[in-house]
Amino acid sequence: MAGVLDTSPAARAVTRGWSDLTIRNVFIIPTILFLIIFNIFPLIYSLGYSFTDFRASVNEPANFVGLQNFRELLTDERIWNNFWVTAKYVIVSVGGQMTVGFGLALLLNRAMPAKGLITTLLLLPMMMSAAVVGLFWRLLYDPSWGPLNYALGLGDLAWLSNADVALYAVAITDIWMWAPFVMLLSLAGLSAVPQHLYEAAAIDRASAWYTFSRITLPLVTPLLLIALIFRTMEAFKTFDIAYIMSTQPTTELISIKLYKFAFQEWQTGKSCALAYIVLIMVLAITNIYVKYLNKVKER
Amino acid sequence: MAHIRLDNVTKKFGLHAAVDGLTLDIADGEFFVLLGPTGAGKTTTLRLIAGLEKPDDGKIEIADQDVHQWSASERDVALVFQYYSLYPRYTVRQNLAFPLKSNARNCSQAEIDERIARAAKTLRIGHLLERKTDRLSGGEMQRVSIGRAIVREPRAFLMDEPLSNLDAKLRESLRAELKELQMKLKSTFLFVTHDQIEAMSMGDKVGILNEGKIVQVGTPYEIYNKPKNIFVASFVGSPSINLMPAELANGHVTALSGKLKIVAPRSKTNGAVTIGIRSEDITVGPKEQVAAHIHDVENHGVEKIVTLRVDDQFFKATAPSSLELKIDGTVKFSFNPDKLHFFDAASGASRA
Structure with a gap:
């Protein structure tokens, strides 16, 4: 009878079958295994390759070349041009997404009919495959029969084959696709601002702008920063839309260059080195953001 | 300083009339307490006067002006909320300065500083001015929120159960302070509460509200000794009649x-x-x-x-x-x- 009355955790676990520990392991171990096999192992392995002249297309052993790949890449003006293109793209695209997304959120953050439906519809672009979006916008941008030029009355402006415009055309597509993401986070931030603060501000005779800049904005800033971090990271490594939409050298983002190194020129070692350079840059940028975010949160 | 009058005011939320044909007359410089159980329509009445809600019917006058079309900011009354509603992330000083920075007021920096200093002295929060609002205790927050009202020198003070979230000791001392403040400022106070002790101890006049209607208005003495009906008699007094x-x-x-x-x-x-x-x-x-x-x-x-x-x-x-x-x-x-x-x-x- 003593066994029945024993209510220690161990005794209860026995009656249930698996212990908490077992259940935890059963769920976590496969995940960790997958992560190691498909993420961590390639990450480390490619770091090794980045110091060699390995070519995946040739059946030759890799030779250790030290920092040569890095040296070549960092002194190559064409690579720096790719980075410059990427920087322009990130600024335009993320800037546009933040502006449009936050603007939409401000418009939606009020009682209005069919608000849920409108929000859902606005979120659709985000859920589409980038390849589909790229092809779809190529049709829209088509200079001779694309609906965009027709609607805007731009004649036969060649969006994607015009070297000056192509990068912005791709950025516009990215804005269309990802502004809803910013909108979603902003909406979450805006709806978390307590209504009574707005009432207090109205009673205190604050103007609409004053209320927005002193109450709304400071309270939404942390979420906006999170959106900014995510979008910057993503924009920095954009490949799909740009690759599908345009072949212009002015739209050759760093990830496209990376792809060409790796799978067109088969310079596996060099492409691994470039991938690491990109990774370190993204880490550095996001670190700055995160530092700033923590500072904002502390205030 | 203003005299507030409500004439047959009705406010409905859906089918339910939160305030039902309410008529009320608050004299200039009076400490008027609106007392009633939860859901009686006290807060709605206050919000109607403040302009945060629009009445479905009836007339609201502040200082003999019909304020029906006026927004909350035009009415120039101060409202102290039950949950303080201090602006987060700002210091006490910034919170007190907030209403004064409004374009509608056009205060010089010197005047802002002077008014804040005066309010801080009255409420004894001078040592807290540079502190962030989330580092304040409940009583301090409530003082700051009252301070934000008095720096404005509004036409009337509206207070929505400002003491209900404080512990008993603090409530007692703030009660006395508020009464003293009102006598010093000589402004019109409309104080909403469900606590009959607050009502009886602070009010020049008490209005008993039930189900959106005024049941009785009178001095605390009248309310206590000449209740108009069983509701008033049993609502006021502890232990109950x-x-x-x-x-x-x-x-x-x-x-x-x-x-x-x-x-x-x-x-x-x-x-x-x-x-x-x-x-x-x-x-x-x-x-x-x-x-x-x-x-x-x-x-x-x-x-x-x-x-x-x-x-x-x-x-x-x-x-x-x-x-x-x-x-x-x-x-x-x-x-x-x-x-x-x-x-x-x-x-x-x-x-x-």
């Missing part, structure tokens, strides 16, 4: 199944009534009239509240703390005939 059925006949009141018989003080029409008597108007002692069973004794220090039972009727009496009373014992009591309240047995209206 004792109510029991009685029979009026030939100038006598008979209650407690005939055990209690008192000469009715004034001529009353005969018939069934409900009588009310407050605990302090029941005398307990060895020389009194009727015997009762002692059901419970609460020791309050200054006095004892004793629950007595005669047959099935329970009622509470106040006894001096020196009197020895044992639970389940017996004691004699009598009612003060001059302090009896008579209510209509059916409608509950006073028959005074």
Whole structure:
């Protein structure tokens, strides 16, 4: 009878079958295994390759070349041009997404009919495959029969084959696709601002702008920063839309260059080195953001 | 400084009338307390005056001006919220400066500093000015939120249960401070509360609100001693007034199944009534009239509240703390005939 009355955790676990520990392991171990096999192992392995002249297309052993790949890449003006293109793209695209997304959120953050439906519809672009979006916008941008030029009355402006415009055309597509993401986070931030603060501000005779800049904005800033971090990271490594939409050298983002190194020129070692350079840059940028975010949160 | 008048104001939320044909007159410089149970429409009334809600019907006047079309900011009244509503992430000073930075006011920096200093001194929050609002205690937050109201020098102060989230000791001291503040500023205060002690101790006038309607308006003395009906009588006073059925006949009141018989003080029409008597108007002692069973004794220090039972009727009496009373014992009591309240047995209206 003593066994029945024993209510220690161990005794209860026995009656249930698996212990908490077992259940935890059963769920976590496969995940960790997958992560190691498909993420961590390639990450480390490619770091090794980045110091060699390995070519995946040739059946030759890799030779250790030290920092040569890095040296070549960092002194190559064409690579720096790719980075410059990427920087322009990130600024335009993320800037546009933040502006449009936050603007939409401000418009939606009020009682209005069919608000849920409108929000859902606005979120659709985000859920589409980038390849589909790229092809779809190529049709829209088509200079001779694309609906965009027709609607805007731009004649036969060649969006994607015009070297000056192509990068912005791709950025516009990215804005269309990802502004809803910013909108979603902003909406979450805006709806978390307590209504009574707005009432207090109205009673205190604050103007609409004053209320927005002193109450709304400071309270939404942390979420906006999170959106900014995510979008910057993503924009920095954009490949799909740009690759599908345009072949212009002015739209050759760093990830496209990376792809060409790796799978067109088969310079596996060099492409691994470039991938690491990109990774370190993204880490550095996001670190700055995160530092700033923590500072904002502390205030 | 302004006089506030509500004329037949109605506000509906869906089908439910939160405020129902309410008429109210608050004199300039008066400390008016709106008292009522939860859901009586007190806060809605306040928000209607502040301009945060628009009435469905009726007229609201501030300083003899119809403010129907005015927005909250145009009305220039200060509202102290129940949950303080301090602006987060800002210091106390920035919170106090917020209303003064409004374009509608156009205050110079020197004037802002001066007004903040004056308000801080009045509320004794000078040492907190540079502190962030999330590092304040409840009482400090409430002071700051009152401070934000007084720096504005508004036409009227509206306060929505500002003390209800504070602990009892703090509530007591802020109560006194608020009353003092009002006397010093000589402004119109409309104070909403469900706490009858707050209402009685602070108000020049008290309005009792129930189900969106004003039941009675009067001085605390009038409300306590001449309640208009059973609702007012039982809402005000602690412990609650004792109510029991009685029979009026030939100038006598008979209650407690005939055990209690008192000469009715004034001529009353005969018939069934409900009588009310407050605990302090029941005398307990060895020389009194009727015997009762002692059901419970609460020791309050200054006095004892004793629950007595005669047959099935329970009622509470106040006894001096020196009197020895044992639970389940017996004691004699009598009612003060001059302090009896008579209510209509059916409608509950006073028959005074």
